[in-house]
Amino acid sequence: MKSIIALGMTVFLSAEILAQDGFVLPAGDADTAQALVETALDSDLAWDIVESLTTSVGPRLAGSEAEARARAWGEELGRELGFDRVSVEPFTMEFWERGEMEIVMTAPYEQALYGSALGGSGRSPFLGAVNAEIVYFRNIDALTAIEDGALDGKIAFVDGDAMVPSQTGAGYGPSNQRRRIGWQHAERGGAEALVVRSVGSDSHRMPHTGMMSSMDGEWADIPVIAVSNPDADHLRRLHNSGEAIEMRIRSTAGWRGEVTSGNVVLDLIGRENPDEIVLIGGHLDSWDQGTGAVDDGAGVAITTAAAALIAQLPQRPRRTIRVVMFGAEEVGLLGARAYAEQHADEIGNHVLATESDFGARTVWQLVSNVSDEGTPAIDAVGDIIGPLGIVRGGSNVPGGGPDIIPLAMQGVPTVRLSQNGSDYFDLHHTPDDTLDKIDPDELAQNVAAYVALVYLAAELDVDFRSATEDE
C-alpha cells in the first residue's frame, strides 16, 4: 500500500476566507488539513482497501460466513494501519438467504427472465414451483388499489418506470415502494408470487435486489422477485399487445434462523478529549450477487483511508476519530441499531457523525446539520475542499447516511459529503456492483474531502452539538 505522507508543504490560506461569523481557522490547522488533502489525492490507499475487500472476501451478505470473514479482514486492516483500538462488537440477527431461484416466462412462449429474489422473500412450494398467469399492474398504486382476494391463484406483476438518473438519487424513494410494500398487497390479493420491475436506472439484464419492508414484524410467504428493466420492458410490450403471460417461479429463499453479525470499530484515540468522538464509516456487508465495491466497499475504504492518513500525523488530533464498519446495513440497519444500543451511554459524546454510502464518484457537495456555533467551522472545511469541485450546500440539512440515522435521531450532529450518484442506481444491488466500476482518481478525491473534514472536526475546539442537546 502506497501511503507516502508529504506534510512538509505549507499553503497560505487567507484570513479573509477563513474568518467567518467570528470563527477563525487556525493557520496551522488549515495547513495540516491542506497537506492531508494533497496527500490523499496522491494516495492509492483507499483503492488498495476496496480492492482487497472485494477480492479477498468477495460478496458479504449480512449474517453470512462471508460477512464474518469481512470482520476479520477489517480487524486485521485496522491493526496494520496503526489504529489505537480495534474491536469487533457482535450482535445477533435473523438470517435471510436467497437460495436458488428460477424465473421463466412460459407463455406466450418460453423465455428465461433475469430476476433476483428480494430480501425477505418467501419460497415456492417444496420441490415445486409457482406456475400461473400474471396480472399486470402499471404501477404500485394500481396494485395497492386491489380488493382482497382479487389475485387468487395469480402472479402479480408490478411494472413502473426505470429511474431517471440524477446526481442526488432523487426518485429512489418513490420507485422503491413497489419493492418495499408490494408483497403486502400481493398477499392480501391472494397472489402466489409477486414480480416487480427492478428499482434502477440502467438498461441491462441486471435485476436489482434489496430488502422489502416487514409488516408488524412479518415477512412475505410468497416468492417476491425483481426482474431487470429490459425484462420488464419486454413484459410490458407483450402485455400491451394483448398476450396472456404465464410464468414459472421457483425459489428457495427464506429465513434460516439466528446468527451473529457485528460492527468493526477502529479508533484513533484523541490526545486531549479521548471521550469525544468524530464517527465516520461505511457498511461492511453487501448484497450477495455483486462484490459490494460501490455499495459499500468504497465507503469503508474512503473513511478508513482518511483516518489512516491522519494516523500518520506526528500527533493524534484532539478528539477521538472512530471508523465504524457497520454490519448488516442492507437488511435493516441492524449494525447501526446495535451500535446505538451498545453505545447508548456515550451517544452524547459523539460530536459529529457521517457515513459514506453512496458510491465512489466524486463528491460534489458538503451539507451539514450542526449547531450554529459549529457551522462556520464546517464552512471553513468547505473552503478547503472547494477546489476539489465541492460546493457548500445547506447548513441545516439532516442525514449523514443510513447507518447514522439511529445516532442522528438522538441528536448527534451530522454532515454529508454527497457523491455524484448519476450512475449509482445503475449498479445498486446488482451483480454489476464490482471493482471495475470504481475510478481510482475519483476515489482519491473522496478521501481528500473526508480527510479535511474529519481532521478539522477532531482537531478544532468547536462544539457541533446544539445547546439543547448538550444538556
Add this chain to the structure above:
Amino acid sequence: MKSIIALGMTVFLSAEILAQDGFVLPAGDADTAQALVETALDSDLAWDIVESLTTSVGPRLAGSEAEARARAWGEELGRELGFDRVSVEPFTMEFWERGEMEIVMTAPYEQALYGSALGGSGRSPFLGAVNAEIVYFRNIDALTAIEDGALDGKIAFVDGDAMVPSQTGAGYGPSNQRRRIGWQHAERGGAEALVVRSVGSDSHRMPHTGMMSSMDGEWADIPVIAVSNPDADHLRRLHNSGEAIEMRIRSTAGWRGEVTSGNVVLDLIGRENPDEIVLIGGHLDSWDQGTGAVDDGAGVAITTAAAALIAQLPQRPRRTIRVVMFGAEEVGLLGARAYAEQHADEIGNHVLATESDFGARTVWQLVSNVSDEGTPAIDAVGDIIGPLGIVRGGSNVPGGGPDIIPLAMQGVPTVRLSQNGSDYFDLHHTPDDTLDKIDPDELAQNVAAYVALVYLAAELDVDFRSATEDE
C-alpha cells in the same frame, strides 16, 4: 406500421457529381433514390419489425422451436408487406442446446460466477459436477503451449483482455481464439472443463456466448464456459495474489440430434430481368439469452424495411430484390451454406449481395467489391447517401457479411454498409442484446442507406460482376 411514402419530391443532383468515370446516373433514378432516402428517414417500419420480432418471438436459438416461430413470423411479414414471392426453404442441422448451467468459485471462498456455456460445449457428469482446481493461463497462447496430459483433473482458465471498443470491431478475431480453439487444447491437456474470459468490450456481469470451432467435425466433450469480464478480472486478481482457486461447474449442454431449420426468402420480382437478383438480408436466429435485437433482429428489420419501401413504388425495379432471413447463422452459417447449395444453379444470377449483421448504430462507411464497370455506380450511391454521414470506403474490399461468404466465394459481387460497432461487442451474444439497445433514429438511417443502395443496384443497367466471372 407507419410507412407513408412521399415520392412526389424532386431533388436536383448536379450532373457534375453524378458523372464519374463515364458513368452517368439517370436523373430520374437519382430522384427516386433520394425520395426513398427521405421516406426511410421518416419511417418507423424497421423499428416496428424489430420490435415485433423480439417481442412476439423472443430469443431464437438456431434449430429451436422458437426459430421455427420466427420463420412463420417472417413469412407472414413478407405477405403483409407486399412481397411478390414468399417462401421458406428448409434444411436440416444438428441441434445444440445449453440446458442448465451453474459455475461457482468454491475456493478460496464461495462466489457464484456469471458464465454461459459456449456453443458446442459438452456437459458435466450426469447428475454430477466438475469440482477441481483451476490452472490459470494468461492468454490462449499459454494454453496452446501445454504438453498433452498437463491438465489432468484440472479446470483450465484462459484469461485475456477485454476487447478495446472500435468502430470496426477490430480485435474480435484475435480475442476470439480462446473461444474458438481453447477447448481443443484443454482436452488435449486432460482438463475436466475449460473456462474462458468472455470475448467482449463491456464491463458488466454479462457472459458472451458464441460458437466454438469443431475439430474434424468433433466437438468438445467437456463443459466450456465463458465468464464475464468482471468475473475474469476477479479471478485474475485472486490468482495474482497467490490464492489457489477451485470451481464447481455443472452443465447439461449438448447435442440433441437432427432438426429442421430454414431460410425465409422474400422476393420483389424484377420487371425486366426477374432472373437477376440483388440479395440483401440478415439472420433470423439469435443466441438464446438475449432477444437478438442487435444481432440480428436489426439486420432483418433494416433490409426488409428497405425492400418494403421499394415495394411501394409505382413499378418494380428492373431486377429482382431478394431479402433472405437466414437461419442458423450463429452456429456456423448453416442457412447461408444451405442457400448456396439450394440455389447453386442461379448463383451466377446474383448480381450483388450484402447482409446487415453488425448491429443498428449509424452506417458510417460504404465499401464494395464489384467489377470496374460497376464501381462508379456504387460511387454514385455513395454520393447520395453521403449526407447521412457515410463516407465512401474502398472499392476493392471483400466481405458483405457472414451469410454472404458462401456466395462471395463463388464470385458474387458484394458491398457493405458498415455500422459503427463501438458498442457492438458490449452486447454481442449476451443476455443484454435486447430492444432497448436500438435507437430508432439510427435504425432509420440504416434503412435510408440500404434503400438507396438496393434500389439503384436493382434499377440500373450496370454489370457488377467481373468479366471472368460472367462467362
